[in-house]
Amino acid sequence: MAFKIGPFEGSLNWPTIVTAFLTLLLIQKTTANYLQSKKYKLPPRIPGLPIFGNTFQLPPMDQGLWGIEQAKKYGEMYTCKFGVNTWVFLNSSRVVNDLMEKRSAIYSSRQNMPMASGIMSGGCRILLMPYSDRWRAIRKVMHTILNKQNTATFAPFQDLESKHLLYDYLHNPEQWYNANQRFANSVIMGVVFGKRFELGHPHTRELLETSTEILTALQPGASLVDALPVFEKLPTCLQWWRPRGQRAQERCKSVYKREVADLEARVEAGTARECFALQFMKSPDAHKFGETQFLFALGSLMEAGSDTSRMTISQVIAAAALDKRWVVTARKALDAVCGSNAERLPDFADRENLPYLSAVTKEAFRWRPMAQIGFPTMLTQDDEYEGYKFPAGTIFTWNATAIALDEREYEEPMRFWPERFMNEDVGSVMKGHWSFGPGRRACSGYHVGDSNVWIAIARLLYCFDFEPIEGQPIDSLRVSWLEHRHAPFPVSIKVRSPQHAALVEREGEIAVNTKY
Numbered sequence: 001m002a003f004k005i006g007p008f009e010g011s012l013n014w015p016t017i018v019t020a021f022l023t024l025l026l027i028q029k030t031t032a033n034y035l036q037s038k039k040y041k042l043p044p045r046i047p048g049l050p051i052f053g054n055t056f057q058l059p060p061m062d063q064g065l066w067g068i069e070q071a072k073k074y075g076e077m078y079t080c081k082f083g084v085n086t087w088v089f090l091n092s093s094r095v096v097n098d099l100m101e102k103r104s105a106i107y108s109s110r111q112n113m114p115m116a117s118g119i120m121s122g123g124c125r126i127l128l129m130p131y132s133d134r135w136r137a138i139r140k141v142m143h144t145i146l147n148k149q150n151t152a153t154f155a156p157f158q159d160l161e162s163k164h165l166l167y168d169y170l171h172n173p174e175q176w177y178n179a180n181q182r183f184a185n186s187v188i189m190g191v192v193f194g195k196r197f198e199l200g201h202p203h204t205r206e207l208l209e210t211s212t213e214i215l216t217a218l219q220p221g222a223s224l225v226d227a228l229p230v231f232e233k234l235p236t237c238l239q240w241w242r243p244r245g246q247r248a249q250e251r252c253k254s255v256y257k258r259e260v261a262d263l264e265a266r267v268e269a270g271t272a273r274e275c276f277a278l279q280f281m282k283s284p285d286a287h288k289f290g291e292t293q294f295l296f297a298l299g300s301l302m303e304a305g306s307d308t309s310r311m312t313i314s315q316v317i318a319a320a321a322l323d324k325r326w327v328v329t330a331r332k333a334l335d336a337v338c339g340s341n342a343e344r345l346p347d348f349a350d351r352e353n354l355p356y357l358s359a360v361t362k363e364a365f366r367w368r369p370m371a372q373i374g375f376p377t378m379l380t381q382d383d384e385y386e387g388y389k390f391p392a393g394t395i396f397t398w399n400a401t402a403i404a405l406d407e408r409e410y411e412e413p414m415r416f417w418p419e420r421f422m423n424e425d426v427g428s429v430m431k432g433h434w435s436f437g438p439g440r441r442a443c444s445g446y447h448v449g450d451s452n453v454w455i456a457i458a459r460l461l462y463c464f465d466f467e468p469i470e471g472q473p474i475d476s477l478r479v480s481w482l483e484h485r486h487a488p489f490p491v492s493i494k495v496r497s498p499q500h501a502a503l504v505e506r507e508g509e510i511a512v513n514t515k516y
């Protein structure tokens with residue numbers, strides 16, 4: 001049976017067009033591969049299928065484990081083909097440092113993704129932009145708000161929202177994962193839009209759905225045209241993926257637009273609080289790249305700010321339920337500073353006296369990297385390294401989980417062991433792990449991510465006990481941290497003592513009743 005498409009219904013045979021395309025592609029690729037193999041030399045290649053290469057070998061879940069297996073088989077670097085894209089996986093800190101960090105000037109672009117970046121994001125999502133003037137301009141906007149000097153701007157929001165977090169854990173412990181989402185989302189919404197959300201607000205969920213949709217679309221093989229961008233050359237009316245991509249872009253924009261419209265209404269009513277979006281709306285730079293870019297700049301802040309810290313906090317909870325050894329040490333440190341009878345909550349002012357909690361935060365970033373196989377960047381000019389010759393256009397990624405769990409990199413890597421970071425670099429958030437990425441594309445929001453996680457876990461560990469539930473083991477290597485609709489793993493959460501409950505009640509109630 002022939003499929004018929006849109007306005008050409010009855011006149012075009014879709015399988016014939018695709019077959020012709022694939023044949024042309026095959027010829028072109030075979031020739032290109034032959035020529036390339038003469039001129040360039042790449043690390044060992046994982047065998048795969050013609051045209052699609054290794055696209056269908058990379059599992060949609062547990063990619064970190066897949067990355068570990070390949071690294072064991074193929075060594076410090078290996079090559080994969082995802083569609084036409086050649087990926088080189090870097091499996092040690094040494095090579096990540098040599099290439100993606102030290103040679104970042106040429107290792108910092110992104111591959112062409114006509115669906116995920118072009119259609120779904122209108123070319124306006126900073127995370128997916130090629131290394132370009134537009135990326136630099138938007139990165140500057142991100143830096144204006146996320147830089148270290150703005151730590152003081154974020155601190156009161158993190159203080160308030162983490163007290164609300166404790167209150168939610170006390171009153172709705174089964175909703176702990178929703179409470180994490182609310183916390184992270186309300187911190188960024190407070191700073192950017194001057195508003196906050198209650199537990200289970202549908203806007204938080206809708207925002208997380210837009211991030212899940214784009215993260216899913218980034219998987220190699222999620223879309224044919226991203227694997228084989230030559231399909232982009234099909235006439236627009238034949239691009240069967242386009243309407244789906246456009247709907248996704250509209251969904252994102254409507255989530256972002258709603259917040260802008262809400263802020264405008266509050267300005268009109270004279271009730272808007274000072275916030276980043278207000279300043280941004282007035283700045284000439286905001287509209288330089290058009291309305292879609294304006295919305296995606298604010299939207300990227302909302303998405304990146306909401307989705308990341310909440311996952312890291314969940315990882316710490318899993319680690320606390322699985323291994324009491326480090327929890328005992330963390331508690332001792334917290335009790336020494338805040339009192340063992342719930343005298344007061346830990347605060348940012350205590351950070352210097354609680355280095356162990358900073359080590360816990362760093363260990364959380366190392367232990368289960370959120371970007372399990374890293375986040376790929378594209379080389380922009382030919383390069384040579386240790387006998388290899390890479391062509392411009394090669395995609396590189398740091399094999400995050402494989403590096404994090406390699407015993408040549410870390411002693412007892414499977415163990416959640418904050419002591420490994422108790423050294424002179426304990427205050428340097430990025431040092432000693434790759435979870436924020438290397439080089440010029442490294443996370444812009446790492447200060448905010450770090451302080452979000454620090455204050456949340458210091459207070460949660462001070463006030464609550466986390467235990468596994470009998471008969472329901474936590475498999476922390478196979479948890480889908482991205483999951484936001486239900487708890488990513490089963491865990492029992494109980495307040496430490498009646499005194500701690502009273503402290504949470506007292507502080508939390510004020511936070512919950514703070515409305516804006």
Ligand code: HEM
Nearest residue numbers: 126127304305308309371375436437441442443444445449
């Ligand atoms: C809490 C933990 C967080 C982790 C583990 C994390 C991790 C990452 C990673 C792995 C990347 C990609 C890096 C690369 O391509 O090399 C990234 C990019 C980014 N992150 Fe984060 N992030 C976190 C928090 C945040 C927060 C709170 C914000 C903002 C409020 C943020 C904003 C961004 C932005 C804007 C980018 C894109 C950078 C670019 O492509 O130029 N992140 N992050």
